[in-house]
Amino acid sequence: MREPLTGKRFLFTVPFEVTGKIRYTEQIGQGMGRPDLNRRHVLGGLGGLLVAGSLGFAALGTGADALAATGRTRVRYWNLFSGGDGSNMIAMLDAFRKEHPDIAVKDSTLQWGSPFYTKLAMAAAGNRAPELGVMHMGRVAGFSPGRLLDPWDVDLLAKYGVRESDYNPALWQRGVIDGKLYALPLDIHVQLCFYRKDVLKKAGLLGDDGRMIPVTSTTEWFDVLKKAKQAQKKGLQTIGLWTNDQNFQWWFFVAFYTQLGGQWFNDARTEVLFDTDKATQVLEFFRQHVTDGYVIPGAPTGEQFINGAPFTWEGNWSVPVFSAAKLDYGATPLPPVFGRQATHAESHSFVLPHQSGRGGATNEAAHELAAYVVRHALQWAAGGHIPAYTPTLSTAAYKKLQPQNEYVSAMDHQATEPKVWFAGSTGILAQDLGPLVVSSTMGSAKPASVAQRMRNQLVKLLASKNPMDGKTAAQGGAVA
Amino acid sequence: MTTAVQVSKRSRRPWTPSQIVLTLLGVAVSAVFVAPIAAALFTSLKSEAEAAEIPPHWLPRTWTTQAWRALWSTGNIGNWFINSLVVSVLVTAIVLTVAALAGYGFARTEFRGKGALMGVVMSGLMISPAVLGVPLFTTVQQMGMVDTYWGMILPQCAPAAMVYILYKFFQGVPRELEEAAFIDGAGRWRVFFTIVLPLSRPSLAAVGIFTFIASWNNFLWPYMVTNNPDLMTMPNGIATVMNSYGIQWAQLMAGGLMAGLPLIVVFVFFQRQIVAGVAHTGLAGQ
């Protein structure tokens, strides 16, 4: 070093030796010769306090659960809602608490995605499960119903005002496995076609009711895109398709494949019925958006829409985002370009994680809480979700919600993943097939060959065993 | 203040052409390195709509602190901050304690099987949560420590590398010092605490600083072992919870700066110590 080795300077040049060894005499120089002992003492004291405080905190953090125990009936409730959904859920829980002071609800919000299911599975397996949990319906079949989940007591639910007749029958049946109800639907959330009314009006694509004109074929659809493109701001894409996102591409694929009447497996789950011709048709449809220049691959869809792109396909959870941005927009189910309505749908549902001693007051309170939230789900609709409890849909308050009232019909033509153990939100099926769809849409593989690869993958998955019980889909009996 | 004067006097050297070129080059390269952080700062001072504008621009047109305010009012960022502090402080304290003891034990004491044990510990240099993630998780799960502070803390507290660094340092301390104390009748523990430890303050500081930075910034392990957003640390919360909302770039950048700025501010004040500490811990691996 060029600077003279004096005082503090010297001190910190010590470690700068290439050998990495600190000569000990220099250490003594520093250890004993420093004048500012007071500052060191202060720092030391502060450090000690910090460590002590942290220790106290750490002790509390593990013990907080025990502190909450009281004489009241206690329902532990695990959910995966944060952000806007989270505050809506908490508002509903608070309302429940006010009406039922005898029930103590201890809610824990966990991170959405695979870790949530992992943790729920571990807790149920280790008999440390909460009384009530939330799950995506597509995941139920893979969750060893009967082993990791307990069935609902339908009579008890009826006592608290929730009956099968209050539901869309197809939706209710998704929660039924081997004749028992394992998942009580709270909502359905769907993929939607969002459109900007200001742009569509200029392009002459709005009907008299102020909504987008209906589209019934691919030709009509591309015609609509062409007109919109002429009317839109330059430099933006015409439609957001999440071309490089494996989840969205997979969801869109499920929607349009269902529009074509495509099947996945036979009922016994022994045979793959996947139709590669139909799949190719869907993949070519996606690809055409890119080749015709309506999509800027990889451009962020929501941002583009807010900036003036006329269309974007998104989940209904984007409703609060676009409403907050004060856009003049509408939302319809994905256009039935193959002649038949179908849009991808998934549902949040309540489940009873397995407890060996399930029953009694806590179990009843769990039923009561779930029924309450299901029946008071109007607030839930603010997050864009469609309440599963149909009486809510016919209330005047719901009918006034914009644009929710425009896409509520999606409830009646849901496109869902097959009911097998490897399906479900962010499950293995989506994880394996999603990237294949993306590769076709992005143009790095031909649609026909991708369709064949998807089929091969389905054959492989059908033969594979569920790690939770060592059974294949055919042996699993997880069929309604 | 005298040192400051000295420094400025010393640097009054003539600007040779080569120094001018080098300094300009240094400024340019520094600008490149600082630019992303500056961009994040500016974006955090935009409205969400402006932050998502196409095409983007560097400086906010309307300066607003909405993102920072929203961060505080809606998120659990305060929680995460405290969690990060609790975890990193405890990890640092525990690592310093056990690594100093072990380093000294290996360097200066004799017991049966020492060589073999040292070899085993050195093999630990190759193991991390990234390498052994799933088995480590199931182990911690069995201990019932998933989603607890201790589950986050303890697995970070057995770093073979830190033991090795202190081991090498203690080897360099002359034995005569300790021997003299033994002759005076001091016990082993007293020698360790009153003679050896005070000598090793810079090495301990180096290990402590490095451990704190590593723990504050650790993502993989806290990510694996916590699901409860109330228990998350800053890096984990920002990556998992905040990311799931999209289109909130201003808030995301504000949150990122909240997580990153404390260490950068500390760095500005304790630059020499930290630089020395990082370089020292790194170099000791030679």
Place this chain on the structure above:
Amino acid sequence: MTTNAETFVVSPRVRAATATATVRRKQGFQHGGWFIAPFMLLFVLFVIWPLLRGVYLSFTDANISGEGARFIGLDNYREALHDPMMWDALGHSAYFTLLVVPCITVLAFLLAMLAHNIERGKWLWRLCFFAPFLLPSTVAGNMWQWLFTQGIGLFNETLGIQTPWLTDKSYAMLAIVIETLWWTVGFSFLLYLAALQGIPAHLYEAAKLDGANAWHRMVHITLPMLRNITGLVIALQVLASLQLFDQAVVMFDFGTGPENSTRPFVQYTLEQGFTSYRVGYASAMSVIFFVIIAVVALARMWLLRNREESAR
């Protein structure tokens, strides 16, 4: 000093004292087991035990619930060797390492040379080059994800290009490499800077007297003196890069990159364990990964020893 005077008189008392001193001195260094006990406890619980457990689990079909695991011999390993996704993931980690390590080493060296040779404002260069390293990996990842995002990102905008960094498989890995360079080069930079400052000035002065120019001084003094540190930088970077995870998952929203083009090995392992619940299979992959890391580490030790021997 009274003791001084006493030592001249070789009294029996003193002789006895020296004898006990020798004993004490020896005893002082005995029985050090207690010093290492606390560390060993943590080490066994959180390093050794998980390792052994991982090896055991890798021979079973254990799932995440911890129930009903059966011994299945080498099936997991057999499957892993034929799992194209595993090889892909391993390839991504290796490819990343191949790209990042040379870049970081060269860049860190150049930055250190720059900072070392500018006479003014040393603290400023150090601060600027090192500050990114102080950011949590996820924050750095988020920043670059946003800089790289098409349309709203400032990276393309500033350079006036239209590269689809995050959405095209031919650029995705490059995006991670650029982010990693920015984020971590500061660490290696500091090591080089420390090493440069440790080169004795008299070497340069002597060379100057001999008439060596700047280039010769660099080739004949600086570079040879930095050989050890270069070996260290490369070794540390290789080990760290193979364990790529944080940046990759954050920049691609916990996905696998465009068409699975960036998923690193660590992520695939965790997915097998936590998404597919296949703890046994994931453990087998962990063991494979451990062996790879160990081979790299041992190779380095072997190289070091060889070099030391040839230096002798």
